[in-house]
Amino acid sequence: MGGDDAPQVVLEGARHYLDDASAADLSLVGPPDLLRSFVESLAPEQAAKVKSVPASEQIGFDEHPADAVRRKPDSSIVVAAKLIKDGLADVFFSAGSTGAVMAAATLFLRRVKGVSRPAIATLIPTRKAPVLMLDSGANADVKPEYLVDFCILAEVYCRELLGRPKPRIALLNIGEEASKGSELYQKAHRLLKANPAFIGNIEGRDLFSGDFDAFVCDGFSGNVVLKTIEGTAGFMMHELKDGFKSSLRTKLGAALALPALKPLKAKMSAEVAGAAPLLGVRGNVLIGHGSSSAAAIYYGLKQSAALAEAKLAAKIEAAFNGR
Protein backbone atom coordinates (compact mmCIF):
# COMPACT_ATOMS: atom_id res chain seq x y z
CA MET A 1 0.00 0.00 0.00
CA GLY A 2 2.35 2.69 -1.25
CA GLY A 3 2.21 6.07 -2.90
CA ASP A 4 2.70 9.71 -1.93
CA ASP A 5 -0.69 9.89 -0.21
CA ALA A 6 -0.86 6.30 1.01
CA PRO A 7 -2.60 4.73 2.73
CA GLN A 8 -5.63 7.08 2.52
CA VAL A 9 -5.98 7.27 -1.28
CA VAL A 10 -5.22 3.57 -1.67
CA LEU A 11 -7.99 2.58 0.75
CA GLU A 12 -10.37 5.10 -0.80
CA GLY A 13 -9.65 3.72 -4.27
CA ALA A 14 -10.10 0.15 -3.00
CA ARG A 15 -13.43 1.07 -1.39
CA HIS A 16 -14.61 2.57 -4.66
CA TYR A 17 -13.49 -0.56 -6.53
CA LEU A 18 -15.31 -2.87 -4.09
CA ASP A 19 -18.51 -0.92 -4.83
CA ASP A 20 -18.49 -2.49 -8.31
CA ALA A 21 -20.65 -5.61 -8.26
CA SER A 22 -18.11 -7.35 -10.52
CA ALA A 23 -15.12 -6.52 -8.30
CA ALA A 24 -12.52 -9.29 -8.00
CA ASP A 25 -11.17 -10.47 -4.64
CA LEU A 26 -8.60 -8.11 -3.14
CA SER A 27 -5.58 -8.91 -0.96
CA LEU A 28 -4.59 -5.71 0.82
CA VAL A 29 -1.03 -5.67 2.14
CA GLY A 30 -0.14 -3.24 4.95
CA PRO A 31 -0.20 -2.46 8.67
CA PRO A 32 -2.68 -4.89 10.37
CA ASP A 33 -4.44 -2.24 12.51
CA LEU A 34 -5.11 -0.05 9.53
CA LEU A 35 -6.45 -2.95 7.47
CA ARG A 36 -8.69 -4.17 10.34
CA SER A 37 -10.41 -0.81 10.75
CA PHE A 38 -10.78 -0.51 6.95
CA VAL A 39 -12.42 -3.93 6.63
CA GLU A 40 -14.69 -3.20 9.62
CA SER A 41 -15.90 -0.06 7.83
CA LEU A 42 -17.01 -2.07 4.76
CA ALA A 43 -20.43 -3.62 4.09
CA PRO A 44 -20.38 -7.41 4.70
CA GLU A 45 -20.51 -8.34 0.99
CA GLN A 46 -17.56 -6.03 0.31
CA ALA A 47 -15.61 -7.21 3.36
CA ALA A 48 -16.02 -10.80 2.15
CA LYS A 49 -13.92 -9.94 -0.92
CA VAL A 50 -11.00 -8.55 1.09
CA LYS A 51 -8.13 -10.53 2.51
CA SER A 52 -5.85 -8.58 4.86
CA VAL A 53 -2.18 -9.47 4.63
CA PRO A 54 -0.02 -7.92 7.34
CA ALA A 55 3.22 -6.10 6.48
CA SER A 56 5.00 -4.09 9.16
CA GLU A 57 7.60 -2.25 7.06
CA GLN A 58 7.50 0.38 4.30
CA ILE A 59 9.96 1.25 1.53
CA GLY A 60 10.31 5.00 0.99
CA PHE A 61 10.69 6.72 -2.39
CA ASP A 62 14.14 7.92 -1.36
CA GLU A 63 15.56 4.49 -0.49
CA HIS A 64 17.87 2.57 -2.81
CA PRO A 65 15.41 0.10 -4.37
CA ALA A 66 17.43 -3.13 -4.46
CA ASP A 67 18.97 -2.51 -1.01
CA ALA A 68 15.61 -1.73 0.57
CA VAL A 69 13.98 -4.82 -0.91
CA ARG A 70 16.74 -7.00 0.58
CA ARG A 71 16.77 -5.21 3.93
CA LYS A 72 13.00 -5.09 4.50
CA PRO A 73 11.50 -8.57 4.09
CA ASP A 74 8.31 -7.47 5.85
CA SER A 75 7.70 -4.40 3.66
CA SER A 76 4.38 -4.31 1.83
CA ILE A 77 6.16 -4.42 -1.56
CA VAL A 78 8.13 -7.57 -0.70
CA VAL A 79 5.16 -9.29 0.98
CA ALA A 80 2.94 -8.52 -2.03
CA ALA A 81 5.52 -9.80 -4.52
CA LYS A 82 5.74 -13.05 -2.54
CA LEU A 83 1.95 -13.50 -2.68
CA ILE A 84 2.27 -13.65 -6.48
CA LYS A 85 5.25 -15.96 -6.32
CA ASP A 86 3.35 -18.35 -4.03
CA GLY A 87 0.28 -18.32 -6.25
CA LEU A 88 -1.84 -16.60 -3.59
CA ALA A 89 -2.71 -13.61 -5.82
CA ASP A 90 -2.86 -13.03 -9.59
CA VAL A 91 -1.67 -9.42 -9.89
CA PHE A 92 0.80 -7.31 -7.91
CA PHE A 93 -0.38 -3.68 -8.07
CA SER A 94 1.49 -0.93 -6.22
CA ALA A 95 1.75 2.84 -6.34
CA GLY A 96 4.92 2.65 -4.27
CA SER A 97 8.52 3.21 -5.38
CA THR A 98 8.80 2.07 -9.02
CA GLY A 99 12.37 0.97 -8.46
CA ALA A 100 11.44 -1.10 -5.41
CA VAL A 101 8.48 -2.76 -7.19
CA MET A 102 10.80 -3.63 -10.10
CA ALA A 103 13.51 -4.91 -7.76
CA ALA A 104 11.05 -7.06 -5.78
CA ALA A 105 9.44 -8.39 -8.97
CA THR A 106 12.80 -9.28 -10.51
CA LEU A 107 14.17 -10.79 -7.29
CA PHE A 108 11.15 -12.86 -6.23
CA LEU A 109 9.20 -13.52 -9.42
CA ARG A 110 12.27 -13.65 -11.72
CA ARG A 111 12.40 -13.02 -15.43
CA VAL A 112 10.48 -15.05 -17.95
CA LYS A 113 12.92 -17.47 -19.62
CA GLY A 114 14.17 -15.90 -22.85
CA VAL A 115 13.40 -12.31 -21.85
CA SER A 116 16.67 -10.37 -21.63
CA ARG A 117 15.18 -7.58 -19.46
CA PRO A 118 11.70 -6.79 -18.14
CA ALA A 119 10.36 -3.45 -19.38
CA ILE A 120 7.71 -0.96 -18.33
CA ALA A 121 4.85 -0.30 -20.76
CA THR A 122 2.88 2.96 -20.96
CA LEU A 123 -0.11 3.91 -23.06
CA ILE A 124 0.08 7.19 -25.01
CA PRO A 125 -3.09 8.84 -26.36
CA THR A 126 -3.23 9.45 -30.13
CA ARG A 127 -5.66 10.76 -32.74
CA LYS A 128 -7.00 7.22 -32.97
CA ALA A 129 -6.55 4.47 -30.33
CA PRO A 130 -3.76 4.74 -27.71
CA VAL A 131 -0.34 3.27 -28.54
CA LEU A 132 1.89 1.29 -26.21
CA MET A 133 5.43 2.49 -25.48
CA LEU A 134 8.02 0.03 -24.22
CA ASP A 135 10.38 0.68 -22.36
CA SER A 136 9.27 3.72 -20.35
CA GLY A 137 12.20 3.72 -17.97
CA ALA A 138 13.06 0.32 -16.50
CA ASN A 139 16.30 0.05 -18.51
CA ALA A 140 18.36 3.21 -19.01
CA ASP A 141 21.09 1.11 -20.64
CA VAL A 142 20.00 -1.40 -23.25
CA LYS A 143 21.50 -3.64 -25.91
CA PRO A 144 19.95 -4.09 -29.38
CA GLU A 145 18.76 -7.56 -28.39
CA TYR A 146 16.66 -6.15 -25.57
CA LEU A 147 14.66 -4.12 -28.07
CA VAL A 148 13.91 -7.32 -29.98
CA ASP A 149 12.43 -8.79 -26.78
CA PHE A 150 10.52 -5.56 -26.02
CA CYS A 151 8.91 -5.93 -29.44
CA ILE A 152 7.58 -9.41 -28.55
CA LEU A 153 6.37 -8.20 -25.13
CA ALA A 154 4.55 -5.32 -26.82
CA GLU A 155 3.00 -7.68 -29.36
CA VAL A 156 1.54 -9.93 -26.67
CA TYR A 157 0.19 -6.96 -24.69
CA CYS A 158 -1.44 -5.42 -27.78
CA ARG A 159 -3.04 -8.73 -28.71
CA GLU A 160 -4.22 -9.81 -25.27
CA LEU A 161 -5.20 -6.49 -23.70
CA LEU A 162 -5.78 -3.95 -26.44
CA GLY A 163 -7.73 -6.25 -28.75
CA ARG A 164 -5.36 -5.84 -31.70
CA PRO A 165 -4.86 -9.27 -33.26
CA LYS A 166 -2.11 -8.13 -35.66
CA PRO A 167 -0.20 -5.39 -33.87
CA ARG A 168 2.08 -3.09 -35.88
CA ILE A 169 5.20 -2.35 -33.82
CA ALA A 170 7.65 0.45 -34.62
CA LEU A 171 11.10 1.51 -33.41
CA LEU A 172 11.55 5.03 -32.06
CA ASN A 173 14.35 6.72 -33.99
CA ILE A 174 15.51 10.06 -35.38
CA GLY A 175 14.81 9.32 -39.03
CA GLU A 176 12.84 6.93 -41.20
CA GLU A 177 15.74 5.18 -42.88
CA ALA A 178 17.31 2.03 -41.41
CA SER A 179 20.68 3.83 -41.41
CA LYS A 180 19.45 6.56 -39.04
CA GLY A 181 20.17 6.85 -35.32
CA SER A 182 22.86 5.67 -32.97
CA GLU A 183 24.74 2.40 -33.45
CA LEU A 184 22.34 0.83 -30.94
CA TYR A 185 19.30 1.83 -32.99
CA GLN A 186 20.84 0.89 -36.33
CA LYS A 187 21.61 -2.59 -35.03
CA ALA A 188 18.20 -2.91 -33.33
CA HIS A 189 16.52 -1.99 -36.64
CA ARG A 190 18.43 -4.76 -38.44
CA LEU A 191 17.50 -7.34 -35.79
CA LEU A 192 13.85 -6.25 -35.58
CA LYS A 193 13.37 -6.83 -39.32
CA ALA A 194 13.15 -10.56 -38.56
CA ASN A 195 9.84 -9.94 -36.74
CA PRO A 196 6.87 -9.61 -39.15
CA ALA A 197 5.14 -7.30 -36.64
CA PHE A 198 7.93 -4.70 -37.10
CA ILE A 199 6.93 -1.85 -39.40
CA GLY A 200 10.07 0.33 -39.25
CA ASN A 201 11.21 3.54 -37.58
CA ILE A 202 8.97 6.29 -36.27
CA GLU A 203 9.96 9.73 -34.98
CA GLY A 204 8.70 11.85 -32.10
CA ARG A 205 6.49 13.80 -34.48
CA ASP A 206 4.65 10.58 -35.46
CA LEU A 207 3.83 9.51 -31.89
CA PHE A 208 0.24 10.71 -32.07
CA SER A 209 -0.68 9.57 -35.58
CA GLY A 210 -2.26 6.36 -34.31
CA ASP A 211 -0.90 4.59 -37.41
CA PHE A 212 0.79 1.86 -35.36
CA ASP A 213 -0.04 -0.05 -32.18
CA ALA A 214 3.17 0.13 -30.19
CA PHE A 215 6.77 1.28 -30.38
CA VAL A 216 9.92 0.16 -28.62
CA CYS A 217 12.89 2.19 -27.40
CA ASP A 218 15.50 2.22 -24.66
CA GLY A 219 14.23 3.21 -21.21
CA PHE A 220 16.18 6.48 -21.19
CA SER A 221 14.61 7.71 -24.44
CA GLY A 222 11.18 6.37 -23.42
CA ASN A 223 11.28 8.25 -20.16
CA VAL A 224 12.45 11.40 -21.96
CA VAL A 225 9.53 11.04 -24.41
CA LEU A 226 6.96 10.64 -21.61
CA LYS A 227 8.21 13.61 -19.64
CA THR A 228 8.62 15.78 -22.75
CA ILE A 229 4.98 15.08 -23.68
CA GLU A 230 4.00 16.00 -20.11
CA GLY A 231 6.12 19.16 -20.19
CA THR A 232 4.86 20.28 -23.60
CA ALA A 233 1.21 19.66 -22.70
CA GLY A 234 1.58 21.59 -19.43
CA PHE A 235 3.34 24.46 -21.19
CA MET A 236 0.70 24.72 -23.89
CA MET A 237 -2.19 24.65 -21.40
CA HIS A 238 -0.45 27.37 -19.40
CA GLU A 239 0.19 29.57 -22.43
CA LEU A 240 -3.35 29.01 -23.67
CA LYS A 241 -4.83 30.14 -20.36
CA ASP A 242 -2.54 33.18 -20.39
CA GLY A 243 -3.70 33.97 -23.92
CA PHE A 244 -7.34 33.61 -22.93
CA LYS A 245 -6.86 36.21 -20.20
CA SER A 246 -5.48 38.79 -22.66
CA SER A 247 -8.77 40.60 -23.45
CA LEU A 248 -12.44 40.70 -22.55
CA ARG A 249 -13.24 39.13 -25.91
CA THR A 250 -10.93 36.16 -25.42
CA LYS A 251 -12.10 35.79 -21.81
CA LEU A 252 -15.70 35.52 -22.95
CA GLY A 253 -14.73 33.18 -25.79
CA ALA A 254 -12.74 30.98 -23.41
CA ALA A 255 -15.67 30.75 -21.00
CA LEU A 256 -17.86 29.50 -23.84
CA ALA A 257 -15.22 27.25 -25.39
CA LEU A 258 -14.03 25.77 -22.08
CA PRO A 259 -16.01 22.52 -22.41
CA ALA A 260 -13.96 21.83 -25.55
CA LEU A 261 -10.77 21.74 -23.47
CA LYS A 262 -12.02 19.01 -21.13
CA PRO A 263 -11.64 15.96 -23.41
CA LEU A 264 -8.08 17.05 -24.27
CA LYS A 265 -7.16 17.57 -20.63
CA ALA A 266 -8.62 14.17 -19.79
CA LYS A 267 -6.75 12.54 -22.69
CA MET A 268 -3.44 14.02 -21.53
CA SER A 269 -3.95 13.19 -17.84
CA ALA A 270 -1.92 10.49 -16.16
CA GLU A 271 -5.06 8.84 -14.79
CA VAL A 272 -6.33 7.83 -18.18
CA ALA A 273 -2.99 6.43 -19.29
CA GLY A 274 -3.36 4.36 -16.14
CA ALA A 275 -0.85 2.28 -14.28
CA ALA A 276 2.12 0.83 -16.15
CA PRO A 277 2.55 -2.95 -16.43
CA LEU A 278 6.02 -4.39 -15.91
CA LEU A 279 6.32 -6.97 -18.69
CA GLY A 280 8.69 -9.92 -18.79
CA VAL A 281 8.57 -11.16 -15.19
CA ARG A 282 6.85 -14.39 -14.12
CA GLY A 283 3.68 -12.78 -12.80
CA ASN A 284 1.39 -9.85 -13.52
CA VAL A 285 2.85 -6.63 -12.12
CA LEU A 286 1.28 -3.19 -12.42
CA ILE A 287 3.01 0.00 -11.26
CA GLY A 288 0.88 3.04 -10.36
CA HIS A 289 2.13 6.63 -10.25
CA GLY A 290 3.57 7.64 -6.89
CA SER A 291 1.16 10.55 -7.05
CA SER A 292 -1.88 8.31 -7.67
CA SER A 293 -5.26 9.72 -6.63
CA ALA A 294 -8.04 7.49 -5.29
CA ALA A 295 -9.48 7.47 -8.83
CA ALA A 296 -6.13 6.30 -10.23
CA ILE A 297 -6.07 3.47 -7.67
CA TYR A 298 -9.61 2.52 -8.70
CA TYR A 299 -8.65 2.37 -12.40
CA GLY A 300 -5.46 0.51 -11.50
CA LEU A 301 -7.50 -2.17 -9.73
CA LYS A 302 -9.78 -2.54 -12.75
CA GLN A 303 -6.68 -2.75 -14.98
CA SER A 304 -5.29 -5.41 -12.61
CA ALA A 305 -8.43 -7.50 -13.00
CA ALA A 306 -8.07 -7.22 -16.81
CA LEU A 307 -4.43 -8.42 -16.64
CA ALA A 308 -5.49 -11.40 -14.52
CA GLU A 309 -8.39 -12.26 -16.79
CA ALA A 310 -6.17 -12.11 -19.87
CA LYS A 311 -3.56 -14.27 -18.06
CA LEU A 312 -1.02 -11.87 -19.49
CA ALA A 313 2.09 -13.22 -17.75
CA ALA A 314 1.27 -16.77 -18.86
CA LYS A 315 0.75 -15.61 -22.46
CA ILE A 316 4.12 -13.87 -22.38
CA GLU A 317 5.79 -17.04 -21.10
CA ALA A 318 4.15 -18.99 -23.91
CA ALA A 319 5.35 -16.47 -26.52
CA PHE A 320 8.97 -16.76 -25.37
CA ASN A 321 8.72 -20.49 -24.81
CA GLY A 322 7.94 -21.05 -28.47
CA ARG A 323 11.13 -19.33 -29.66
Add this chain to the structure above:
Amino acid sequence: MGGDDAPQVVLEGARHYLDDASAADLSLVGPPDLLRSFVESLAPEQAAKVKSVPASEQIGFDEHPADAVRRKPDSSIVVAAKLIKDGLADVFFSAGSTGAVMAAATLFLRRVKGVSRPAIATLIPTRKAPVLMLDSGANADVKPEYLVDFCILAEVYCRELLGRPKPRIALLNIGEEASKGSELYQKAHRLLKANPAFIGNIEGRDLFSGDFDAFVCDGFSGNVVLKTIEGTAGFMMHELKDGFKSSLRTKLGAALALPALKPLKAKMSAEVAGAAPLLGVRGNVLIGHGSSSAAAIYYGLKQSAALAEAKLAAKIEAAFNGR
Protein backbone atom coordinates in the same frame (compact mmCIF):
# COMPACT_ATOMS: atom_id res chain seq x y z
CA MET B 1 21.21 27.88 -51.99
CA GLY B 2 19.45 24.78 -50.73
CA GLY B 3 16.17 23.77 -49.20
CA ASP B 4 12.99 21.97 -50.26
CA ASP B 5 11.71 25.02 -52.16
CA ALA B 6 15.06 26.42 -53.24
CA PRO B 7 16.04 28.54 -54.99
CA GLN B 8 12.75 30.55 -55.01
CA VAL B 9 12.24 30.95 -51.25
CA VAL B 10 15.95 31.56 -50.69
CA LEU B 11 16.01 34.42 -53.19
CA GLU B 12 12.73 35.80 -51.88
CA GLY B 13 14.10 35.75 -48.32
CA ALA B 14 17.34 37.38 -49.48
CA ARG B 15 15.39 40.12 -51.29
CA HIS B 16 13.39 40.80 -48.13
CA TYR B 17 16.62 40.92 -46.10
CA LEU B 18 18.24 43.36 -48.51
CA ASP B 19 15.26 45.69 -48.00
CA ASP B 20 16.55 46.34 -44.47
CA ALA B 21 18.70 49.47 -44.47
CA SER B 22 21.11 47.77 -42.05
CA ALA B 23 21.51 44.61 -44.16
CA ALA B 24 25.02 43.15 -44.24
CA ASP B 25 26.77 42.20 -47.47
CA LEU B 26 25.58 38.93 -48.94
CA SER B 27 27.50 36.32 -50.93
CA LEU B 28 24.96 34.20 -52.79
CA VAL B 29 26.26 30.82 -53.93
CA GLY B 30 24.46 29.02 -56.76
CA PRO B 31 23.90 28.70 -60.54
CA PRO B 32 25.40 31.82 -62.24
CA ASP B 33 22.40 32.46 -64.56
CA LEU B 34 19.97 32.41 -61.70
CA LEU B 35 22.10 34.75 -59.63
CA ARG B 36 22.61 37.16 -62.51
CA SER B 37 18.89 37.60 -63.15
CA PHE B 38 18.26 37.96 -59.40
CA VAL B 39 20.86 40.71 -59.03
CA GLU B 40 19.53 42.46 -62.14
CA SER B 41 16.09 42.55 -60.53
CA LEU B 42 17.41 44.40 -57.47
CA ALA B 43 17.60 48.16 -56.88
CA PRO B 44 21.20 49.46 -57.35
CA GLU B 45 21.82 50.02 -53.61
CA GLN B 46 20.67 46.46 -52.89
CA ALA B 47 22.61 44.95 -55.77
CA ALA B 48 25.74 46.64 -54.44
CA LYS B 49 25.53 44.47 -51.32
CA VAL B 50 25.36 41.19 -53.23
CA LYS B 51 28.30 39.16 -54.44
CA SER B 52 27.43 36.27 -56.76
CA VAL B 53 29.54 33.16 -56.30
CA PRO B 54 28.98 30.49 -58.98
CA ALA B 55 28.40 26.85 -58.04
CA SER B 56 27.29 24.39 -60.71
CA GLU B 57 26.38 21.37 -58.55
CA GLN B 58 23.75 20.62 -55.91
CA ILE B 59 23.66 18.11 -53.06
CA GLY B 60 20.24 16.47 -52.63
CA PHE B 61 18.58 15.61 -49.32
CA ASP B 62 18.75 11.92 -50.20
CA GLU B 63 22.50 11.80 -50.88
CA HIS B 64 24.99 10.38 -48.39
CA PRO B 65 26.34 13.61 -46.86
CA ALA B 66 30.06 12.87 -46.54
CA ASP B 67 30.22 11.09 -49.93
CA ALA B 68 28.37 13.90 -51.69
CA VAL B 69 30.61 16.58 -50.18
CA ARG B 70 33.69 14.72 -51.44
CA ARG B 71 32.21 13.94 -54.86
CA LYS B 72 30.81 17.41 -55.61
CA PRO B 73 33.51 20.06 -55.13
CA ASP B 74 31.44 22.60 -57.09
CA SER B 75 28.25 22.15 -55.05
CA SER B 76 26.87 25.29 -53.40
CA ILE B 77 27.43 23.77 -49.94
CA VAL B 78 31.11 23.03 -50.59
CA VAL B 79 31.75 26.34 -52.32
CA ALA B 80 30.09 28.26 -49.47
CA ALA B 81 32.08 26.37 -46.82
CA LYS B 82 35.28 27.25 -48.64
CA LEU B 83 34.35 30.96 -48.67
CA ILE B 84 34.41 30.85 -44.87
CA LYS B 85 37.63 28.88 -44.79
CA ASP B 86 39.31 31.41 -47.06
CA GLY B 87 38.07 34.34 -44.99
CA LEU B 88 35.88 35.64 -47.83
CA ALA B 89 32.66 35.47 -45.77
CA ASP B 90 31.86 35.52 -42.05
CA VAL B 91 28.90 33.13 -41.83
CA PHE B 92 27.90 30.02 -43.77
CA PHE B 93 24.08 29.83 -43.81
CA SER B 94 22.28 27.05 -45.67
CA ALA B 95 18.83 25.47 -45.69
CA GLY B 96 20.23 22.50 -47.58
CA SER B 97 20.92 18.98 -46.30
CA THR B 98 21.89 19.24 -42.62
CA GLY B 99 24.21 16.27 -42.97
CA ALA B 100 25.97 17.78 -45.98
CA VAL B 101 26.39 21.18 -44.29
CA MET B 102 27.87 19.43 -41.24
CA ALA B 103 30.14 17.28 -43.38
CA ALA B 104 31.39 20.28 -45.39
CA ALA B 105 31.90 22.35 -42.24
CA THR B 106 33.83 19.57 -40.50
CA LEU B 107 35.90 18.73 -43.58
CA PHE B 108 36.82 22.25 -44.72
CA LEU B 109 36.58 24.42 -41.61
CA ARG B 110 37.67 21.68 -39.19
CA ARG B 111 36.94 21.43 -35.49
CA VAL B 112 38.03 24.03 -32.99
CA LYS B 113 41.05 22.68 -31.13
CA GLY B 114 39.85 21.06 -27.90
CA VAL B 115 36.27 20.47 -29.07
CA SER B 116 35.62 16.72 -29.21
CA ARG B 117 32.61 17.04 -31.56
CA PRO B 118 30.72 19.97 -33.08
CA ALA B 119 27.06 20.08 -32.02
CA ILE B 120 23.84 21.63 -33.30
CA ALA B 121 22.09 24.14 -31.04
CA THR B 122 18.34 24.83 -31.06
CA LEU B 123 16.28 27.37 -29.16
CA ILE B 124 13.19 26.08 -27.33
CA PRO B 125 10.44 28.50 -26.19
CA THR B 126 9.63 28.53 -22.46
CA ARG B 127 7.41 30.41 -20.02
CA LYS B 128 10.23 32.94 -19.72
CA ALA B 129 13.08 33.41 -22.24
CA PRO B 130 13.98 30.63 -24.72
CA VAL B 131 16.51 27.98 -23.68
CA LEU B 132 19.27 26.52 -25.82
CA MET B 133 19.44 22.77 -26.42
CA LEU B 134 22.73 21.17 -27.46
CA ASP B 135 23.04 18.69 -29.23
CA SER B 136 19.92 18.57 -31.39
CA GLY B 137 21.08 15.76 -33.62
CA ALA B 138 24.63 16.12 -34.91
CA ASN B 139 25.94 13.25 -32.74
CA ALA B 140 23.68 10.22 -32.25
CA ASP B 141 26.53 8.47 -30.42
CA VAL B 142 28.35 10.48 -27.77
CA LYS B 143 30.84 9.95 -24.96
CA PRO B 144 30.52 11.67 -21.56
CA GLU B 145 33.41 13.98 -22.47
CA TYR B 146 31.47 15.36 -25.47
CA LEU B 147 28.75 16.59 -23.12
CA VAL B 148 31.37 18.50 -21.14
CA ASP B 149 32.38 20.28 -24.34
CA PHE B 150 28.74 20.90 -25.31
CA CYS B 151 28.33 22.65 -21.97
CA ILE B 152 31.14 25.09 -22.78
CA LEU B 153 29.77 25.68 -26.30
CA ALA B 154 26.35 26.41 -24.81
CA GLU B 155 27.88 28.79 -22.28
CA VAL B 156 29.60 30.87 -24.95
CA TYR B 157 26.47 31.02 -27.09
CA CYS B 158 24.27 32.08 -24.15
CA ARG B 159 26.76 34.76 -23.17
CA GLU B 160 27.53 36.16 -26.62
CA LEU B 161 24.16 35.86 -28.37
CA LEU B 162 21.45 35.57 -25.75
CA GLY B 163 22.79 38.28 -23.46
CA ARG B 164 23.08 36.03 -20.43
CA PRO B 165 26.38 36.83 -18.71
CA LYS B 166 26.17 33.94 -16.21
CA PRO B 167 24.37 31.12 -18.01
CA ARG B 168 22.92 28.23 -15.99
CA ILE B 169 23.44 24.99 -17.91
CA ALA B 170 21.65 21.73 -17.10
CA LEU B 171 21.96 18.09 -18.18
CA LEU B 172 18.89 16.38 -19.64
CA ASN B 173 18.21 13.23 -17.64
CA ILE B 174 15.43 10.99 -16.32
CA GLY B 175 15.68 12.04 -12.68
CA GLU B 176 17.09 14.81 -10.52
CA GLU B 177 19.69 12.80 -8.63
CA ALA B 178 23.24 12.38 -9.91
CA SER B 179 22.77 8.59 -9.79
CA LYS B 180 19.91 8.68 -12.34
CA GLY B 181 20.08 7.80 -16.01
CA SER B 182 22.25 5.62 -18.18
CA GLU B 183 25.95 5.04 -17.49
CA LEU B 184 26.69 7.76 -20.05
CA TYR B 185 24.57 10.31 -18.21
CA GLN B 186 25.83 9.32 -14.76
CA LYS B 187 29.40 9.79 -15.90
CA ALA B 188 28.60 13.04 -17.74
CA HIS B 189 26.97 14.39 -14.57
CA ARG B 190 30.13 13.67 -12.57
CA LEU B 191 32.36 15.36 -15.16
CA LEU B 192 30.06 18.37 -15.58
CA LYS B 193 30.24 19.14 -11.87
CA ALA B 194 33.68 20.64 -12.48
CA ASN B 195 32.03 23.46 -14.49
CA PRO B 196 30.54 26.20 -12.24
CA ALA B 197 27.89 26.91 -14.93
CA PHE B 198 26.44 23.39 -14.43
CA ILE B 199 23.30 23.38 -12.28
CA GLY B 200 22.39 19.67 -12.35
CA ASN B 201 19.88 17.41 -14.09
CA ILE B 202 16.59 18.48 -15.60
CA GLU B 203 13.79 16.28 -16.98
CA GLY B 204 11.52 16.60 -19.99
CA ARG B 205 8.79 18.05 -17.81
CA ASP B 206 11.10 20.95 -16.79
CA LEU B 207 11.99 21.97 -20.35
CA PHE B 208 9.59 24.91 -20.39
CA SER B 209 10.14 26.29 -16.91
CA GLY B 210 12.64 28.87 -18.11
CA ASP B 211 14.62 28.31 -14.89
CA PHE B 212 17.88 27.66 -16.75
CA ASP B 213 19.53 29.00 -19.90
CA ALA B 214 20.61 25.87 -21.73
CA PHE B 215 20.79 22.11 -21.41
CA VAL B 216 23.05 19.52 -22.96
CA CYS B 217 22.26 15.98 -24.11
CA ASP B 218 23.31 13.42 -26.72
CA GLY B 219 22.12 14.15 -30.26
CA PHE B 220 19.76 11.17 -30.31
CA SER B 221 17.87 12.30 -27.20
CA GLY B 222 17.96 15.93 -28.33
CA ASN B 223 16.42 15.07 -31.65
CA VAL B 224 13.79 12.90 -29.91
CA VAL B 225 12.97 15.84 -27.59
CA LEU B 226 12.57 18.29 -30.50
CA LYS B 227 10.34 16.00 -32.52
CA THR B 228 8.30 14.96 -29.46
CA ILE B 229 7.62 18.63 -28.70
CA GLU B 230 6.59 19.10 -32.33
CA GLY B 231 4.37 15.99 -32.25
CA THR B 232 2.73 16.89 -28.94
CA ALA B 233 2.06 20.48 -30.00
CA GLY B 234 0.55 19.36 -33.31
CA PHE B 235 -1.60 16.74 -31.56
CA MET B 236 -2.91 19.21 -29.00
CA MET B 237 -3.75 21.86 -31.60
CA HIS B 238 -5.57 19.20 -33.62
CA GLU B 239 -7.56 17.92 -30.61
CA LEU B 240 -8.33 21.46 -29.52
CA LYS B 241 -9.77 22.33 -32.93
CA ASP B 242 -11.81 19.12 -32.87
CA GLY B 243 -13.10 20.02 -29.41
CA PHE B 244 -14.02 23.52 -30.54
CA LYS B 245 -16.18 22.06 -33.30
CA SER B 246 -18.20 19.95 -30.85
CA SER B 247 -21.10 22.37 -30.26
CA LEU B 248 -22.48 25.74 -31.30
CA ARG B 249 -21.44 27.15 -27.93
CA THR B 250 -17.80 26.03 -28.25
CA LYS B 251 -17.72 27.16 -31.90
CA LEU B 252 -18.80 30.65 -30.91
CA GLY B 253 -16.39 30.67 -27.98
CA ALA B 254 -13.54 29.52 -30.20
CA ALA B 255 -14.26 32.28 -32.72
CA LEU B 256 -14.00 34.85 -29.94
CA ALA B 257 -11.01 33.23 -28.22
CA LEU B 258 -9.08 32.57 -31.43
CA PRO B 259 -6.73 35.59 -31.09
CA ALA B 260 -5.49 33.98 -27.86
CA LEU B 261 -4.17 31.00 -29.81
CA LYS B 262 -1.98 33.08 -32.10
CA PRO B 263 0.90 33.87 -29.72
CA LEU B 264 1.12 30.19 -28.74
CA LYS B 265 1.13 29.04 -32.36
CA ALA B 266 3.83 31.59 -33.15
CA LYS B 267 5.87 30.50 -30.12
CA MET B 268 5.73 26.85 -31.19
CA SER B 269 6.53 27.51 -34.85
CA ALA B 270 9.85 26.52 -36.33
CA GLU B 271 10.35 29.99 -37.78
CA VAL B 272 10.68 31.64 -34.41
CA ALA B 273 13.12 29.03 -33.10
CA GLY B 274 15.07 30.03 -36.20
CA ALA B 275 17.99 28.36 -37.87
CA ALA B 276 20.30 26.15 -35.82
CA PRO B 277 23.97 27.10 -35.37
CA LEU B 278 26.58 24.35 -35.66
CA LEU B 279 28.95 25.08 -32.77
CA GLY B 280 32.54 23.92 -32.43
CA VAL B 281 33.85 24.35 -35.98
CA ARG B 282 36.31 27.07 -37.01
CA GLY B 283 33.77 29.42 -38.53
CA ASN B 284 30.18 30.55 -38.05
CA VAL B 285 27.76 27.99 -39.49
CA LEU B 286 23.98 28.24 -39.42
CA ILE B 287 21.66 25.46 -40.61
CA GLY B 288 18.12 26.33 -41.72
CA HIS B 289 15.22 23.89 -41.91
CA GLY B 290 14.97 22.06 -45.21
CA SER B 291 11.38 23.31 -45.29
CA SER B 292 12.38 26.96 -44.74
CA SER B 293 9.93 29.57 -45.99
CA ALA B 294 11.09 32.92 -47.37
CA ALA B 295 10.41 34.39 -43.91
CA ALA B 296 12.61 31.73 -42.31
CA ILE B 297 15.41 32.59 -44.75
CA TYR B 298 15.00 36.28 -43.87
CA TYR B 299 15.28 35.54 -40.12
CA GLY B 300 18.19 33.19 -40.79
CA LEU B 301 20.05 36.00 -42.55
CA LYS B 302 19.43 38.35 -39.62
CA GLN B 303 20.61 35.61 -37.26
CA SER B 304 23.71 35.17 -39.46
CA ALA B 305 24.52 38.87 -39.12
CA ALA B 306 24.20 38.56 -35.33
CA LEU B 307 26.61 35.58 -35.28
CA ALA B 308 29.13 37.56 -37.33
CA GLU B 309 28.78 40.66 -35.17
CA ALA B 310 29.28 38.61 -31.99
CA LYS B 311 32.31 36.91 -33.59
CA LEU B 312 30.89 33.70 -32.15
CA ALA B 313 33.34 31.22 -33.66
CA ALA B 314 36.31 33.30 -32.46
CA LYS B 315 34.85 33.49 -28.94
CA ILE B 316 34.42 29.71 -28.94
CA GLU B 317 38.04 29.24 -30.00
CA ALA B 318 39.14 31.56 -27.21
CA ALA B 319 37.07 29.63 -24.64
CA PHE B 320 38.68 26.31 -25.60
CA ASN B 321 42.10 27.85 -26.02
CA GLY B 322 42.15 28.88 -22.38
CA ARG B 323 41.56 25.36 -21.09
